[in-house]
Amino acid sequence: MTATDTSSAEEFWEDRYNSSDRLFSGNPNSALIRETSAVTPGRALDLGCGEGADAVWLARQGWHVTAVDISPTALSRGAEHATAAGVADRIDWQQHDLAHSFPEGAFDLVSAHYLHSPREMPREEILRRAAEAVAPGGLLLIVGHAGWPSWSHDHDTEIHFPTPDEVLAALDLPEGRWEVLVKETYDTPMTDPDGRPATRPDNTLKLRRR
Incomplete structure (x- = not known):
């Protein structure tokens, strides 16, 4: 992907997913398991769900999940995974380019794991919208990369990975209405x-919304 590419974000991610029979491991993210295993299931929103491993894991725990991605191929693979796992009735798969549309409703858990893109994306705006979608008493879970892998030595030094403090500040949350967990x-x-x-x-x- 170069600066002269004119393909849409959807086309970019479709190309990525269609480059392989499976792009990711099929296993849920460890941070999701760590941070939600003890949480009472309710309604969950999985932003950038990819091939659905997190959504399927949440559904297996008893959550009703809205799983969102820009790629129809990723969503189709996620739906197949959910059917094989016996939780298809617990997951609503929705295609959204989060720069332009967002799922409706309020959720007890809004999860955004590795919401990074080599294409231009209004990440801070999307995460602020994610916070707005959290129901009172619900959780917002944001997990992101903080740097390059240990084996990577030839990378773009101008790319900035935000710290947790920077992510929190960018959310611009109303004072006193959220608890940092x-x-x-x-x-x-x-x-x-x-x-x-x-x-x-x-x-x-x-974070927990008070």
Whole structure:
């Protein structure tokens, strides 16, 4: 992808997903499991759901999930995963370009994992809209990359990965109406392209709407 590309965001992500039979592992994100396992299930919104691993895991825990992605291919794979897991009736798959449209309703959990894109995307605006979608007493969970993988040495040094404090400030939340439950940066274990152990710095921001 170069600066001269004129394809839409949907076309870009469709190309990414169609480049492989499966783009991701099919396993739920560890931060989601860590931060929501003890939470009473209700209505959840999964933003940028990809091939649906998080949505399926939430549905298995008893959540009713609205799973959103820009890519029809990703959503189709997610729906197949949900059917195979026996939770198809608990997940509503919706296509949205979050820069232009957003699912309706209020949710007990709004989850945004790795909502990054090499294409221009109004991430801060999307996350502010995500906060607005949290029902009173509900949770907002934002997980993002905090830096490059440990094996990466030839990358764009101008790309900035926001800290949890920067994400919180950009949300511009009303004073006194939210409680910060988790705000941390940590190393996530992974493997490099050659299959060797590696890490990538990530961060988590977990908030409760009062």
